[in-house]
Amino acid sequence: MATIDEVKAAEGSDEAPKYKVIGTRPIRHDGADKVTGRALYGADIKIKGMIFGAILRSPHAHANIKSIDTSKAEALPGVRAVATSADLPEPGDKIAELGEGAVVLNHLSSNNLARTKVLYKGHAVAAVAADNLHIAQEAASLIEVEYEVLPPVMDVLKAMSSDAPVLNPDVRTEEASTGEKGDKPTNVAKHIVFEKGDIEKGFADAKYVVEREFRTSTVHQGYIEPHVATVLWNNDGQITVWTPTQGTFSVRSQMAELLHVPLARVKVVPAEIGGGFGGKISVYLAPAAAVLSRKAGVPVQIVMDRADVLQATGPTPGSFIRIKMGVDADGRLTAAEAWMAYEAGGYPGSPIGAGAMCVFSCYDIPNGRVEGYDVCVNKPRTNAYRAPGATNAAFATETVVDELCEKLGMEPVEFRLLNASKEGTRRIDGVTYPRVGLVETLEAIKNSDHYKTPLTGKNQGRGIGSGFWFNAGLKSAVTVTVNTDGSVSLLEGSTDIGGSRTGIAMQFAEAMGLAAEDIKPAVVDTDSVGYTDVTGGSRVTYATGWAAYEAAQDLKRQIVARAAELWDVDPAQVSYEDGHVIGPDKSVCFKEIAMELSTTGEPLIARGVSNHNEPGGAFGTHLVDVEVDPDTGKVDILRYTAAQDCGTAIHPAYVEGQIQGGAVQGIGWGLNEEYWYDETGSMRNANFLDYRIPTCYDLPMIDAIIVEVPNPGHPYGVRGVGEVPIVPPPAALEAAIYDAVGVRLYELPMSPPRVLHELLKKES
Amino acid sequence: MAKKRIVTATINGREEEFLCQPRQTLLEILRNTLNLTGAKEGCSNGNCGACSVIIDGRAVNSCMILGVEAEGANIETIEGLAPGDGLDPLQQAFLENAALQCGICTPGYIMSAKAFLDENPNPTEEEIRFSMAGNLCRCTGYDKIVRAIQQAAETRAEQSASCAKETV
Amino acid sequence: MPRLFIPPLLRPYCEGQEEVVVEGATVLEAVLSLDRQHSGVMERLCPEGKLRAGMSVTVDQNVTPRGLAQKVSPESEIHFLPAIGGG
């Protein structure tokens, strides 16, 4: 595991390293707090006078709420407040823009506290605050809710049929590109179509055509820290929220919209966050906690348990996908067609758009058609999960590609190299790629020791898969204060889930010619830094890093101007280079000039903002060896290598970590993770015992190959890293299983019962 | 309502007394009564290991122990691990290997690893993975965690070798 | 002149064309130009001159945060696509 620069250095390359700080591996700034247990995560926050909340959740997957009687709960000693949806303002029909996407407020509000219907088991119905958690929970159980139970709709295809029970009476099918809406209530919220070229001609030109149907199960981000929110609605109407979130400003907007208060009256203080992966953007607890706090007059903390997290937050959708692809005799793709239905959960909003744009994103295909549907079912309202929508799609496409390779008798790597998307390739949705690095990741895999080492054992197999994610830019802000001793405090609004404080500080340090350790980065609340979009979409190192770079430019300009004034020379004669301010007859290091300027003038404060939109999409290719137990269908991973184009790796250790962690989430999705529902729509595995995320004993070391194809759209060439690595694993595993034991799996997860079923079918 | 009990236990080397209802778990007592919030609640049923602490030399899930059961116990938590200055070899190794991303599983991981290395100072990768399977991490894919534990084992061996030399 | 790519379901309103050469220095001007060629398309693509919720504009290779106000060059490609969010 080494970056290209490190390899060059090891090989004794003459080329001087391009950067001094970027590409090194400093200890993260928040490290000591996190290994000593001092870092304060969501549930570690204690506010003076705080009481504890509990949520009453629906036992039914689909029901009308006929009445709610809270009197017994209110009468229980120790209970301080009870809330229902009646305590939240009427949301009307407003659609709110929340940075990374639009939300129908009525749906968001009803998802926090159900209004007229419950749409999934675990849907929040009422909330209680009491002196301690035990009393709050007992009180919640005393709330009497009368339900009219309705038949649950759990299957995406059944939900689309015209006789399916309808979840949301206000939902009509919207044609994504024309805005036209259907005239009947339906579960199909959105319909998307992309077309390119002449698909009939494309298939007519094909020598081989493969068409397959795929299903994938609902899966969860599985962050180890459950959701928690602590809220004080102060006597003056100011609301403070302490919460672990991917976006403090997003929480602020959601609270302001849901509670009908001005933005400036809401302050969101980020706690350290114990994982998110897309699942900690939407609010689930803070609105109820706010209402309870207002009633009780003290801060209220509500914490989910694991069952709540799985049943009532935002997993990523299950899906049905049909893929048809054709190749000519030379192995060139001639046409591709996809029909995709994604489960939105209780309210509309699955990542079908991204799924439809990603489904053929790795290939240069002249003719294509993609059709996508966003479909409501009685499951929790889905939310983003690492490259949302892309993994489902890649599993389907890459499996069909593997079958085409078999028909062609072509090495899967060679097939991909022949058909790979590259600069200028036009996707089916019409957009062309800038400089991207899919080919480089394929070559990195082809040149890897892993690829060159053949498998020898029985029932062993090898598989390969590629994946894509767009990455994002969006808004970020950074403020920098130079202290009187020359040390630097850097304030940012991007909550740090995986070491981004350090990645941002390193870019600032690089720009200033300082060391990473000279900078003290801090993630601060919404009153203390400029607007910053969510930590998501693999945007933070790119966008907030760029804001830090801009702050450095601002600081350098100020230092140059003030040094010129101090030295009484023309500013044009002063420059800042490599950590020094240089005048006509002297050169002073940053620390010295900082001290001098601090004692002779105004405070040195700089700012940087960014809203750039050239995040440079990223590709990854994974290679996996498995051994399948032919008698039980169990899949063991023998070896795993993941190559990914990261543009420029700022902190290679954390880049590797993103690749390894994402790959392992993809492995879990591929092999064992699923929401297992009974016929009543009740999830039967809502715990970490039976919702089986990989343990360390299920895995080998994960070799991460960092490929660096610098992004021309960033000062240091950064591309986002975090999302892509979850995309290829299920497909790579499917190909490896087929290679090992000769059965194809068209449904996720490829759990032992499914693999064994196919093996037994093949035998008979 | 059941009466609160007075429980006496040694926590990180100091004798502590606390008041405890029978229904309070040790984790709740550590976090809410004693303000030792290093141990985290991730799953509440013994499957994630985020609440791991060491009792009488053995790693346990503090979410599945009643506070009243701790009477007379010797409890070690992440807060007591680092020496007065600097860090424990496990803490240092986690930092040097970037073995944490979000960090929520880290205190539990380190405490379990400590109990494990105390029993098995020179483990194979297989033994580390087997024994640490009760500690879930969702960020890292475990690669760097396993390497950190390997490195800590080496450092501990070096330290005890140099200790032994000094005693001689 | 910028090229505006017509989403498949909108093509019937544009005589089946996949892309239309338009005039204008911003996306909004481009859409107005399209609407002059194919009356009524704007009301579907961006009613009242606003981007519909859930939609985004890609100019050349990148989704623009500036929406309809994004400047376009004579060589630009303009695409209307579903808005996406990452994890």
Next chain:
Amino acid sequence: MRDFEYEAPTSLADAVGLLAKSKGTARPLAGGTDLIDHVRTGRLVADLIVDLKKIPELMVLELNNAGLRLGAAVPCYKIYEHPGILEQYSAISDSSNIIGGMQVQNRASVGGNLANAGAAADSTPALIALNARVIIAGPSGTREVAVDQFCTGPGQNVLEPGEIIVELQFPPRPAHSGSHYRRFIPRNEMDIAVVGVGASVVLDASGENFVSARIGLGAVAAKPFYAQEASELLAGQPVNDETIQKAAAAARAVVHPITDMRGTQEFRTHVTGVLTERVIKKAVERARG
């Protein structure tokens, strides 16, 4: 968590008295790795929890010529760290080493695992294979039950109100014997058995023939059970693939599995045969030394 009282008696008589006298629902506590979770989630109700770990009889661990005595509250780690148990009663050592993670094994007890009467309990098939007897104390004295008669259904057992398991007694191991427990789980650790098989075999001096065998099956019926026909079929037969496969087929023929979040009926039925074969072979290997 719902409110309850807690007592930690130091004598068996006191424990039985507390459990018998309790007006509400009294629950005994050993390692607590099931009980505390179940009380927290409301699956079980407790008005009184009686901690048994301070009672010497429940913490006994004694291995001698008379066999093995295993106190009901002895934690798993003491079992698999005991060299004599590892050598002579390997099956129960195997089980104890895979119940939950290390943290669970440091608390959980085999007695508690048995008392919960879970269909998929990892230790019960091993106890059946090793022919353990359950020593029970209650208000009307002490009694003994064969372990395969202990569970009566999912979560149900023969214990009367006020009764607790005191210890498990295992007969001494004959010469040329070996045992093994193995389960199938989707991951490599941390799961509940989808199929669990415990087997004990006694070979003749040549090591080429079965003298007797006992096979216990878990997770493939409403309760763990003794696979009588499969076990008896091996007695007197030569040790070879054919005999072992016959026993495996016989085991497969008597299961009544369900489909749930852990596995399908088809899977459990098939894998019962696969595991039975593998477990017998491992037990034979151990019997041969």
